[in-house]
Every structure is written in C-alpha cells, then in structure tokens.
Amino acid sequence: MVAFRCCVNQMLRLTHVNNPGSAVNVSLFGVCWHRILCRSTFKQAVFKMPLNHTFAPMLCNMFSRSLSTFVRETSPIKKHFTFFRTACPSELKQRGLGYCSPRVRHVTTAPHDRSRIRNLLIATYVSGAIGATLLAAIGYRAFGRFKKRARGIEEIDEPFYGRRKQYICRYRGYTLPSSLIDTIANDVPWFEVRDDDIWVVGFPKSGATWMQEIVYLIATDFDYESAGSATIEDRFPYLEYPIPGLKAISAMSSPRFIKSHLPFSLLPKDLTEKKPKIIYIVRNPKDTAVSLHAFTRLQGTKLNGTVENFAEMFLKDLVIYGPWLKHVQEAWEQKNEGNVLFVSYEDLHRDFRGTAGQIAKFLGKPASEAQLAELEQHVSFRSMQNNDKLNYSWYKGFWDFEGTQEGFMRKGKVGDWKNHFSPELANQFDAMTAKLESLGLTFVDDLPESDVNKPEIVTA
Numbered sequence: 001m002v003a004f005r006c007c008v009n010q011m012l013r014l015t016h017v018n019n020p021g022s023a024v025n026v027s028l029f030g031v032c033w034h035r036i037l038c039r040s041t042f043k044q045a046v047f048k049m050p051l052n053h054t055f056a057p058m059l060c061n062m063f064s065r066s067l068s069t070f071v072r073e074t075s076p077i078k079k080h081f082t083f084f085r086t087a088c089p090s091e092l093k094q095r096g097l098g099y100c101s102p103r104v105r106h107v108t109t110a111p112h113d114r115s116r117i118r119n120l121l122i123a124t125y126v127s128g129a130i131g132a133t134l135l136a137a138i139g140y141r142a143f144g145r146f147k148k149r150a151r152g153i154e155e156i157d158e159p160f161y162g163r164r165k166q167y168i169c170r171y172r173g174y175t176l177p178s179s180l181i182d183t184i185a186n187d188v189p190w191f192e193v194r195d196d197d198i199w200v201v202g203f204p205k206s207g208a209t210w211m212q213e214i215v216y217l218i219a220t221d222f223d224y225e226s227a228g229s230a231t232i233e234d235r236f237p238y239l240e241y242p243i244p245g246l247k248a249i250s251a252m253s254s255p256r257f258i259k260s261h262l263p264f265s266l267l268p269k270d271l272t273e274k275k276p277k278i279i280y281i282v283r284n285p286k287d288t289a290v291s292l293h294a295f296t297r298l299q300g301t302k303l304n305g306t307v308e309n310f311a312e313m314f315l316k317d318l319v320i321y322g323p324w325l326k327h328v329q330e331a332w333e334q335k336n337e338g339n340v341l342f343v344s345y346e347d348l349h350r351d352f353r354g355t356a357g358q359i360a361k362f363l364g365k366p367a368s369e370a371q372l373a374e375l376e377q378h379v380s381f382r383s384m385q386n387n388d389k390l391n392y393s394w395y396k397g398f399w400d401f402e403g404t405q406e407g408f409m410r411k412g413k414v415g416d417w418k419n420h421f422s423p424e425l426a427n428q429f430d431a432m433t434a435k436l437e438s439l440g441l442t443f444v445d446d447l448p449e450s451d452v453n454k455p456e457i458v459t460a
C-alpha cells in the first residue's frame with residue numbers, strides 16, 4: 001500500500017510540475033481500456049451488446065485523445081525523471097514539491113497545490129478502481145470458463161446463431177442450450193424423483209405439448225376444468241427450464257407432471273431407483289428439424305441461413321439437445337422397462353384413439369371410447385392452437401410472434417419437410433434413421449391425407 005501511494009504521489013508530481021493539465025495516467029488507462037474492451041469475450045461478458053454500435057465511437061474518441069495526450073507528455077516525462085534524479089530534496093522542498101520515497105511518507109506541498117493533488121489523487125483512485133473492476137470482470141469470466149471446462153462443459157462459438165453465437169455448448173456428448181447448462185449439469189442430476197411422478201420426455205419439437213395435454217387429462221380423470229385454469233407450463237413444468245425452476249417443481253404436490261427434453265443419460269440419477277411413469281415422444285427427424293428451425297426463430301434468434309442450412313446443422317449435432325439419433329436410441333433402449341412407454345407423433349396423427357387408449361392403459365386409467373373421442377376433439381391441432389393455456393401465447397412480447405408470423409402451434413403436420421428439403425438432404429436424413437432400423441425402430445415421414453384423423457373443432 002505504501003509503495004502504491006508513493007507511486008501515485010510520484011505520478012501526481014510528474015503530472016503537475018510543468019503541465020498541470022497533464023493526463024498521463026488517464027492516457028495509460030485509456031490504452032488499457034481500449035485493449036481490454038476490444039476483446040470479444042469482454043464485450044460479451046460485460047456489455048452483452050455489440051461494442052461497435054454504442055461504445056466503439058465513444059471509446060475510440062477517448063482513446064485517441066488519451067493517446068495524443070500521452071505522446072505530447074512523453075518528453076516532459078523524461079525531463080521530470082531527469083529532474084527527480086538530479087535535484088536534491090531541499091531544492092524540491094523549496095519549490096513546494098517535497099520528496100517522496102517508500103521510506104519518507106510525508107509529502108510537503110504548497111497550499112495552492114493541495115487541492116489539485118487531492119483531485120488528481122481521487123482521479124487516480126477512481127481510474128484504478130475502474131481498472132480493477134474490469135480486471136475482476138475478466139477474471140470472473142475466465143474463472144467461469146475454467147470451472148465449466150473442469151466440469152466437462154465445452155463452449156461452442158457457432159456463427160450460425162448470429163448474435164447469440166454462444167447459444168449452444170457441449171456436455172457429455174450432447175449439444176445443449178448454454179442458458180440451461182448450469183441447471184442441467186449441477187442441479188438436474190440431484191433432483192429428487194418420486195415413484196408417482198408422470199414424465200413426458202422427448203427431443204424438442206416432437207409433439208411434447210400435445211402429449212402433455214393428453215397425459216394430463218387422462219391422469220386427472222379428464223378434469224377439463226383444472227386443465228382450463230392454468231397454462232400447460234404451470235400444470236406440467238419443464239424440468240431444466242428456469243420457469244418455474246427445480247425448487248418449485250420439488251415443492252409440487254403429488255402426483256407431479258414433469259416434462260423434459262433431456263436424453264435419458266442426463267435425467268436425474270434417482271431414475272435408476274425410482275420408477276415413475278415416463279412417456280417418450282418421438283417424431284420423424286425431418287419434420288422435427290423443420291419445426292425446431294421455426295421455433296429457434298420464434299425465440300428471437302436471428303439465424304444466418306435457411307431451413308436447409310439448419311437441417312444440415314441438425315445432422316452435424318449443432319442444434320439443441322442433439323444428437324437426435326443418440327437421444328432417441330437411449331430412449332428406445334429403455335422401452336422394455338415397465339415404466340417407459342415409447343410413442344410416436346405420427347401414431348397420434350394416424351390413430352389418435354388407439355394410441356391414446358394405449359397411453360391410458362399405461363397410466364393405469366383405462367378410458368372409454370366416448371372419453372377418448374372428447375379428448376381427441378380437445379387436443380385437435382386447431383383447438384390447441386386457439387387454446388390460451390396451450391399455445392404459449394403467454395410468451396408474447398418475449399418471443400417473436402409478430403416477426404416470424406408463426407405461433408408455437410405452427411402447422412402440426414406430418415411431411416412438412418417436403419416443402420423445404422432437397423432430395424439430397426432428405427437422403428442424408430434417411431441414412432441417419434437407417435441406423436435405427438437395425439434396432440427395430442422405423443419412422444413414418446409422410447402420411448396420406450386419408451390416414452390423418454384430425455377433428456377440426458375449435459373450442460373457445
């Protein structure tokens with residue numbers, strides 16, 4: 001501290017002897033500022049906005065002024081050093097400057113200089129504090145990165161996601177949303193599962209919302225009143241998402257309904273002991289990719305590319321929760337566990353009542369034909385699209401509903417990929433799904449209209 005004060009005093013003396021307006025220290029800080037702020041990591045960490053829009057002009061201005069002051073001051077600095085080396089302390093004292101060394105703590109100054117010294121001292125402390133804060137921010141971020149790496153999380157800079165290029169990261173073989181990774185890696189594994197929980201799990205955009213509503217109604221003996229009183233997110237929360245969060249889900253009374261997009265290997269460790277009912281929903285990967293592209297845009301992410309480019313990213317495991325193949329394969333391997341039911345989106349389209357009946361049986365709540373018919377109408381695509389408790393309209397203002405002109409319930413079709421994919425791209429997807437055929441898992445990626453059994457009744 002003593003050494004630091006002496007340095008500061010010395011610097012102040014240098015700055016005020018010949019040229020009271022000197023800003024050497026400011027210049028030096030200007031240089032440091034410029035160097036630090038030009039680092040993209042810092043831009044991300046501190047401002048979360050591109051420097052070139054707001055801060056760059058201001059900083060360039062500051063920097064160039066500081067630099068020119070610095071250059072102007074260089075020769076006087078040399079002069080001062082020579083002066084301090086050669087002048088005897090008594091001479092300095094005569095001029096009211098005193099002499100400062102680590103051993104001599106008292107500085108004698110002329111009264112009229114004191115306020116200037118005080119101001120400069122304050123300025124130096126303030127700029128020192130700013131520098132220290134910046135360094136702390138950089139250090140904090142670097143430490144965060146180091147900690148993540150130590151836990152096996154690899155950050156990915158993917159320009160396809162535009163300004164949100166750190167949208168994804170990699171953890172234990174999966175590409176996951178960076179915004180959820182802390183919860184996924186630290187908290188989800190230790191989440192306490194209950195035997196009477198009911199889970200819906202699936203790769204994003206596989207029809208989880210559709211399945212959630214079906215499961216909720218069957219499990220609650222078709223309680224349409226409670227279904228209409230709260231959003232699906234409140235009734236059937238998303239495990240790894242911050243809303244409502246793991247704490248709130250833990251506090252829910254049984255039986256809890258829980259949705260997750262995580263693959264089996266990243267679900268809570270408790271699932272090896274506890275045996276809640278788990279329904280895994282799967283959809284053909286071509287439609288899944290098209291739907292995920294639309295959803296990523298709906299979330300406000302400006303993508304640098306087309307649907308086809310996005311589908312290529314899907315094949316390269318650069319979309320959230322990928323690789324799709326591994327996700328599905330892990331679930332397929334669990335299908336013989338008594339507590340796991342594997343259902344496809346296309347089966348719900350093709351034979352709603354048969355598939356819903358199967359789900360009801362699995363949940364131990366056999367349903368009559370009339371109940372299933374009513375359920376079919378309630379969860380028809382149009383009905384869900386117009387249902388404020390199911391269509392995610394509560395995210396209006398947060399998601400880009402206006403900009404994308406598409407809602408969460410977008411098309412709800414089998415085979416929409418044909419409007420977007422080239423034959424070559426479709427072949428690449430077929431090659432991927434062929435790997436699952438050897439395991440006995442096949443996919444339907446098109447349905448004749450006659451096979452699509454969808455009542456179009458719109459409810460209020």
Ligand code: A3P
Nearest residue numbers: 205206207208209210291380381409410411412
């Ligand atoms: P599209 O984007 O192809 O329309 P998730 O709920 O897993 O996020 O999946 C969303 C996808 O399921 C969307 O696909 C959505 O339209 C579709 N979906 C939701 N409810 C549906 C329903 N009742 N019938 C058909 N598709 C439905």
